[in-house]
Amino acid sequence: MKYFETWDFPGDLNMAIDYVLGRFGYPFLRFYTWKVPTLSLGVNQKIENINFKFIKEIGYECVRRPTGGRAVFHFKELTYSVVIPKGHKFFNLSVLEFYKQISLILVEGLNNLGFPVELSERNLKGNTSACFDSPSWYEITLKGYKVVGSAQMRTKEFVLQHGSIILETNNEIKYCFKNIEPEVAQYGLDLHMKINIFKLKDTLLDAFSKYFEIEKLENFDEIIQLAEQEKERFVCKGNYM
Numbered sequence: 001m002k003y004f005e006t007w008d009f010p011g012d013l014n015m016a017i018d019y020v021l022g023r024f025g026y027p028f029l030r031f032y033t034w035k036v037p038t039l040s041l042g043v044n045q046k047i048e049n050i051n052f053k054f055i056k057e058i059g060y061e062c063v064r065r066p067t068g069g070r071a072v073f074h075f076k077e078l079t080y081s082v083v084i085p086k087g088h089k090f091f092n093l094s095v096l097e098f099y100k101q102i103s104l105i106l107v108e109g110l111n112n113l114g115f116p117v118e119l120s121e122r123n124l125k126g127n128t129s130a131c132f133d134s135p136s137w138y139e140i141t142l143k144g145y146k147v148v149g150s151a152q153m154r155t156k157e158f159v160l161q162h163g164s165i166i167l168e169t170n171n172e173i174k175y176c177f178k179n180i181e182p183e184v185a186q187y188g189l190d191l192h193m194k195i196n197i198f199k200l201k202d203t204l205l206d207a208f209s210k211y212f213e214i215e216k217l218e219n220f221d222e223i224i225q226l227a228e229q230e231k232e233r234f235v236c237k238g239n240y241m
Contacts, residue, residue: 022158067151109207
C-alpha cells in the first residue's frame with residue numbers, strides 16, 4: 001500500500017486527489033487536512049438547503065465529494081482516504097464489510113491512544129442533512145456519539161473510502177444550512193481527551209501497517225498534477241453565490 005500525507009490543501013484539490021488515486025492501480029492510504037473550514041456534500045446531495053451566503057461571507061468553502069452520504073464540516077480533524085484497486089483481496093468485500101474492516105483498523109489505533117471508541121452496530125437514519133447527527137453501521141462512536149464519519153465510492157476498477165476523524169467538537173455545520181435543528185453538532189475525540197494531530201496520524205499509520213505493507217511515497221507530484229486537472233468538478237456549483 002502506497003502512503004502519503006498532505007497538509008492544508010484546498011477542498012476541491014483534496015477531493016480530486018482521492019478521486020484520481022483509483023487510476024494508478026495501487027492500494028493507497030492518505031492522511032490529510034484542509035486549508036480552510038470546508039463543507040463537503042455527498043455526490044448526490046441536494047444544495048437547496050445550503051446557506052452559501054454564510055459560507056461566502058465567513059470565508060469557508062463548499063465542495064462535493066466523489067462519495068455518497070450527507071454533509072460533513074471539515075474543521076479540526078484528520079481526514080483519511082483508502083483506495084483499493086481491482087485484484088486486491090479487499091476489492092470484493094461488500095460495502096458494509098469494507099466499512100467494517102477499515103473501521104476496525106481505525107478503532108485499534110484509537111484504542112492504542114487510550115480512546116474507548118466502539119463500532120456502531122446499528123443504522124439510525126438521521127433526520128438532517130448532516131452526516132454526524134447519527135451513527136450508521138460500523139461507524140466509530142465515543143460515548144455514544146459518532147466521531148468518525150466515512151463514505152464510499154465504488155467503480156469497476158477501484159473502491160475509495162474516506163472519512164473524517166473529528167478532533168474537537170464543533171457546531172459550525174448548523175450555520176451552513178438554511179434550516180437545520182439547532183442542536184446539531186459534530187462531536188470529537190475531545191469528548192474523552194485532546195490529542196496532537198501528528199501523534200494521532202502516526203499511531204493510525206502504525207495500525208494500518210499491521211494489515212498492509214506500507215510504502216511511503218516521497219514524490220507524488222504526478223498525483224497532484226492529475227488532481228489539478230480534475231478539481232473543478234468538485235466545486236459546488238452554488239459556491240460563492
